[in-house]
Amino acid sequence: MIRPFPESYAALVQRFERHLPSTLAILPDGLLRDAVAHVLLGGGKRFRPVLCLVAAGVDPFATPPAHEPAALHAAAALEWMHTYSLVHDDLPALDDDDWRRGRATLHRKYDEATAILAGDVLHAGALALATGAPCGDGQRADLCAILAGASVAMVQGQVLDTLPAAAPDTPGLGFVLATIDGKTGAMIQAALEMGACVAGTRAANWAAFGRVLGRLFQVSDDLLDVTGTLAVLGKTPGKDAASRKVNLVALLGVDGARDFLEACRDEARALSNDLPADPDLLRALADFVADRKS
Amino acid sequence: MIRPFPESYAALVQRFERHLPSTLAILPDGLLRDAVAHVLLGGGKRFRPVLCLVAAGVDPFATPPAHEPAALHAAAALEWMHTYSLVHDDLPALDDDDWRRGRATLHRKYDEATAILAGDVLHAGALALATGAPCGDGQRADLCAILAGASVAMVQGQVLDTLPAAAPDTPGLGFVLATIDGKTGAMIQAALEMGACVAGTRAANWAAFGRVLGRLFQVSDDLLDVTGTLAVLGKTPGKDAASRKVNLVALLGVDGARDFLEACRDEARALSNDLPADPDLLRALADFVADRKS
Numbered sequence: 001m002i003r004p005f006p007e008s009y010a011a012l013v014q015r016f017e018r019h020l021p022s023t024l025a026i027l028p029d030g031l032l033r034d035a036v037a038h039v040l041l042g043g044g045k046r047f048r049p050v051l052c053l054v055a056a057g058v059d060p061f062a063t064p065p066a067h068e069p070a071a072l073h074a075a076a077a078l079e080w081m082h083t084y085s086l087v088h089d090d091l092p093a094l095d096d097d098d099w100r101r102g103r104a105t106l107h108r109k110y111d112e113a114t115a116i117l118a119g120d121v122l123h124a125g126a127l128a129l130a131t132g133a134p135c136g137d138g139q140r141a142d143l144c145a146i147l148a149g150a151s152v153a154m155v156q157g158q159v160l161d162t163l164p165a166a167a168p169d170t171p172g173l174g175f176v177l178a179t180i181d182g183k184t185g186a187m188i189q190a191a192l193e194m195g196a197c198v199a200g201t202r203a204a205n206w207a208a209f210g211r212v213l214g215r216l217f218q219v220s221d222d223l224l225d226v227t228g229t230l231a232v233l234g235k236t237p238g239k240d241a242a243s244r245k246v247n248l249v250a251l252l253g254v255d256g257a258r259d260f261l262e263a264c265r266d267e268a269r270a271l272s273n274d275l276p277a278d279p280d281l282l283r284a285l286a287d288f289v290a291d292r293k294s
Numbered sequence: 295m296i297r298p299f300p301e302s303y304a305a306l307v308q309r310f311e312r313h314l315p316s317t318l319a320i321l322p323d324g325l326l327r328d329a330v331a332h333v334l335l336g337g338g339k340r341f342r343p344v345l346c347l348v349a350a351g352v353d354p355f356a357t358p359p360a361h362e363p364a365a366l367h368a369a370a371a372l373e374w375m376h377t378y379s380l381v382h383d384d385l386p387a388l389d390d391d392d393w394r395r396g397r398a399t400l401h402r403k404y405d406e407a408t409a410i411l412a413g414d415v416l417h418a419g420a421l422a423l424a425t426g427a428p429c430g431d432g433q434r435a436d437l438c439a440i441l442a443g444a445s446v447a448m449v450q451g452q453v454l455d456t457l458p459a460a461a462p463d464t465p466g467l468g469f470v471l472a473t474i475d476g477k478t479g480a481m482i483q484a485a486l487e488m489g490a491c492v493a494g495t496r497a498a499n500w501a502a503f504g505r506v507l508g509r510l511f512q513v514s515d516d517l518l519d520v521t522g523t524l525a526v527l528g529k530t531p532g533k534d535a536a537s538r539k540v541n542l543v544a545l546l547g548v549d550g551a552r553d554f555l556e557a558c559r560d561e562a563r564a565l566s567n568d569l570p571a572d573p574d575l576l577r578a579l580a581d582f583v584a585d586r587k588s
Contacts, residue, residue: 026446031460032453088414093406112387116410117453120382123414124445127421131439140435145425148438151418152320159326159411166325 005284009050011060016049019072020079026125035110035118036125040083042103047217047289048082048191049075054281055195055206070198073133074143077126078191081147084122085154085187087115094162123151135198142197150190157182161245171246177215179246184221185214201276209271209282216264216289219257222247224294226254265290299578303344305354310343313366314373320419329404329412330419334377336397341511341583342376342485343369348575349489349500364492367427368437371420372485375441378416379448379481381409388456417445429492436491444484451476455539465540471509473540478515479508495570503565503576510558510583513551516541520548522588559584 021041027033056071058064065071090097090105091112098108107115130143159166160179168175189210196202226249249257265286272282315335321327350365352358359365384391384399385406392402401409424437453460454473462469483504490496520543543551559580566576 028450030453031457032450088410091410093410113456114453114459116382116385116387117449117456120413120417120452121446121449123417124442124449127438127442128446131435131442136431137435138431141425141431141438144421144435144438144442148418148421148425152415152422155411155415155418156322156326158414159324159408162407162411163325 005281005288008060008281008284009288012050012053012058013046015058015060016046016053016072016075016079020076023076023080023125023129026128027121031114032118032121035106035114036122038103038109039087039100039106039118040080040122042101044079044083044101046079048078048187051188051191051210051213051285052078052195054285055192055201055277056199057195057201057277065199067135067198067200070133070135070139071195073129074194074198075191077129077133077143077147078187078194080122080126080129081151082187084119084126085158087119087122089158089162091115094158126151130194133198139197143194146190146193146197150186153182153186155182157184157186167246171251173251176246176248176251180215180218180248181211184218185211188214188217196276203276205271205274209268209275212264212267212271213286213289216261216268216286219248219261219264220290220292222249223254223257223261224292225249261290299575299582302354302575302578303582306344306347306352307340309352309354310340310347310366310369310373314370317370317374317419317423320422321415325408326412326415329400329408330416332397332403333381333394333400333412334374334416336395338373338377338395339588340373342372342481345482345485345504345507345579346372346489348579349486349495349571350493351489351495351571359493361429361492361494364427364429364433365489367423368488368492369485371423371427371437371441372481372488374416374420374423375445376481378413378420379452381413381416383452383456385409388452420445424488427492433491437488440484440487440491444480447476447480449476451478451480461540465545467545470540470542470545474509474512474542475505478512479505482508482511490570497570499565499568503562503569506558506561506565507580507583510555510562510580513542513555513558514584514586516543517548517551517555518586518588519543555584 024033024037027036052075053071056067058068058071086100087106089095090100091107097105099105106118127144127147130147131140133140133143157179160175161183189207192206192210193202196206248260252260268286269283272279272286275282318327318331321330346369347365350361352362352365380394381400383389384394385401391399393399400412421438421441424441425434427434427437451473454469455477483501486500486504487496490500519541542554546554562580563577566573566580569576
């Protein structure tokens with residue numbers, strides 16, 4: 001029986017962060033590796049790696065399962081991929097953000113060229129790590145297929161979110177949800193599916209649970225954007241309002257967004273009973289996302 | 295017996311270009327797909343796809359082998375990957391190029407945000423295509439491993455080529471060759487190895503042949519940069535000299551670079567005898583690269 005949140009979450013983060021630095025070995029010493037280390041080892045919630053480990057059935061307080069090394073590989077691949085997306089999203093031509101995880105963004109610390117290339121090598125390195133997971137050929141191919149497919153979907157969501165030419169004149173809920181399911185949900189789904197892949201417990205409901213978890217994550221992010229502070233968030237609050245991006249708070253209002261959040265939480269709770277994992281843990285994960293303060 | 299160059303090269307390009315548009319189906323209709331189509335279907339030498347098909351033993355004038363569909367998948371994955379690298383390299387923060395393949399670069403036709411994201415989706419899409427190749431699980435995993443590893447190496451080469459902080463004060467031949475082997479050689483090696491992978495004819499010498507072919511490609515590129523014109527090249531000549539980038543012509547002079555080219559051609563010819571493919575065709579490929587005018 002896995003102990004309750006947040007104790008088990010912290011223990012999974014700790015286990016993951018013991019593994020993560022070793023993944024830098026796929027790059028030679030030098031500027032590029034330093035830049036990647038700055039952004040990859042600078043903290044963060046490690047949400048996608050934890051999801052992967054949970055879906056893989058890794059209990060941080062029990063004897064590790066035989067597939068734990070493969071799960072850690074997959075978790076690291078997800079964190080490399082997520083980090084690439086942050087580095088590129090923060091670029092001046094996109095969200096133009098100066099702060100991320102409480103540190104200067106890569107293009108502020110180095111320059112734009114370094115940030116573009118570090119993002120590119122994080123993207124490629126993510127797939128290279130997935131191909132090197134210590135598991136069967138079919139699983140390795142599936143890990144890459146899940147991760148590459150999610151990366152395609154993530155960029156599509158980012159396009160809808162960022163490029164005015166890709167958005168309708170009056171974006172409705174359907175458009176906003178398609179944006180969220182791409183830019184946020186795709187990698188969260190991939191985290192669960194990759195964990196289930198190495199554990200041999202793939203099921204269609206992982207995708208549904210991942211999608212609703214992504215929506216929960218995004219609506220709480222949108223709410224934090226209007227209620228949070230730089231000190232707590234580690235990134236600039238109020239950016240969405242300033243850039244007049246369409247998000248759930250802008251569309252539904254604060255109260256409407258809170259209602260949407262509760263509806264997603266209910267949906268996640270319902271789905272948690274039909275998955276090959278501890279339902280209490282899955283519900284705790286949904287609550288963790290819904291109630292987060294940063 | 296495969297007919298001699300350039301007839302067989304043109305026939306392989308034609309076969310590849312009949313297949314390539316279908317790969318756009320991994321993206322939904324819209325701005326992103328339009329941008330990708332602009333840059334992917336805008337011509338080009340299709341050099342890496344042709345290498346892949348040659349290493350896979352596809353003879354355009356004979357009955358296609360059973361693995362031809364997998365070879366075309368791998369070839370398309372390579373072209374998506376190569377095209378991503380062109381789009382990002384052309385960005386203002388990197389080479390700042392306005393022309394590519396005789397057309398406006400993506401950030402000139404659209405904007406920087408679109409170019410960054412189109413590059414990202416070409417990168418992800420390349421891996422997604424590789425995972426979808428119609429072949430065995432082991433081959434699919436290997437295709438992804440080769441392609442992702444080459445992408446990591448390509449970015450490393452680009453870093454050495456572009457970021458002054460990554461270069462030594464007085465770059466010698468060793469540094470320049472390491473740069474070339476990354477930014478140009480890695481994907482050429484990958485093309486040969488992916489072709490051999492689907493055909494079941496992997497051999498250590500493919501990597502050595504790919505490396506020397508990459509050096510041949512780059513030295514002829516460097517020579518064209520000082521002797522070519524926009525009309526023939528389809529991109530701006532004299533960029534290297536203007537940006538004071540280190541290249542083989544700057545290091546060795548025009549005559550020294552021509553000597554280096556002939557030494558590479560000799561090495562390629564020698565290696566062509568120890569590979570599981572038609573040696574006449576491999577030698578013709580090396581000559582094609584060495585003697586190209588654009």
